[in-house]
Amino acid sequence: MKIIFFIIIITSFTTQPLLSATDSLKPMQYNFSFNGIFGGIDKNSAQRGLQVFTEVCASCHGLNHLAYRNLEDIGYNKTQINSIAKQFLIDDIPDENGEIKKRNAIYSDKFVNPYPNEEAAKVSNNGAYPPDLTLIVKARKDGANYLRSLLLGYEDAPNGFDVGEGYYNKYMPGNVIAMPQPLYGEDVEYQDGTVPTLEQEVIDVVTFLTWTAMPELEKRKSSGIKVIIFLVIMTIFFFLSYRKIWKDVK
Template identity: 55%
Template sequence: MTNTRSFVIAAGFAAVTAISNIGGVKAAGDVNSLTAQPWSFKGIFGTFDNAEVQRGLQVYLEVCSSCHGLGYIAFRNLAEIGYDEDQIKAIAGQYEVEDGPNNDGEMFTRTAQPSDYFVDPFANEKEAAAMNNGAIPPDLSLICKARPGGADYIYGLLSGYDEEGEHEVPDGLYYNAHFPGGEIAMPQPLYGDDVEYSDGTAATVEQESRDVTAFLSWAAEPTLGARKKLGMKVLLFLVVLSALLFASKRKIWREIH
């Protein structure tokens, strides 16, 4: 009996040590810790700032889209960040999609419509790897959810290159303090003034990184606003329900007390 018990305790202890070790290895991977950024969409009342998200779309379109797809987002989804139909048509119109087969059984290309999805820059993974030194640029639709640290990590990554620093990295890799291991196959994508914002915002590296991160956070959770609104309604309902239940409990038990 005692033996079984000490065995269970020892096994539990070993499991806990193993789990904390996994954590330890990971922690050693990220070279620099991340700074928490004051995102507008954080917290229970947080919402996306459309102006910021729209600037981020511009950065994505003009810089990132040459290597990264955004395959889970349809052009019509851009209505949620404040674009009207004509603007969405104009954005979709920059892309060509394959469609078909037509009546002759052939595939053809046509200009993208609002109902189409963002088009991948590469025909397939082999082409993507061949064009990027063997590394495949991941689709960015869900990247903010897929990486520990979320938006803070993406922001840190984009603004965390250090070209002047003396870091020895193999050919085709670049030093980035926030990438686990410190060596990433993506060349520094943002240097500042990569885009010209129509609202006059200065396009510094930090600003562009912040904006495109906000855009990717929206892409990863387009229904965040609706979710938080529903959450508030549910909370309000629970508060009212509790008050009613408390009042009726007092009424029912008054005579007995």
């Protein structure tokens, strides 16, 4: 009986690498501005990332958990946010005839979804659903590195590999993704004059989507640092008073 158990355990360990060999690559590692305990979201990069998102990704993906006013966090003021929002049309409240007309989005609206519902999104994308991207960086393992690798990971499929109606991507689980390569470089013209290379656009959109997934990141890190400083000071203080109190006893 024990022998059988032993064999099952050993074979399950040894077949593991064989199974995952056909699966996707581990994400490439990159040193983002928000890595490390002192790292924070680079706001200029996040603003450029918003531009990449609105000009490229927003035609297929939504950011349902975000409102335009949240953009204040990455350094925009109300007037700028209104002019970003007004590029998008949103359903107005029904008029006196019960008809719903469109109006331009404003500061207080949620980000406008490109499709009215999931079915419409699927029909436009060969049956695949472009997921909401607000939380995608948190929803995937090693999210920021995964997203960067995915956006840089399009290649011709190896000979004999059938991608069906999809595209070959080394970092997508199963190596086939229904999303056509969205970025090639020079897809946007950055307002701040930064050169829009492929790598730059990718880093910017990943920085933006890291902020949408973890808007509290900076606050969390800075309160963590405050707690550590507090603990260090208290430790020194206790140590000194310990020495003083016990000085005469020995």
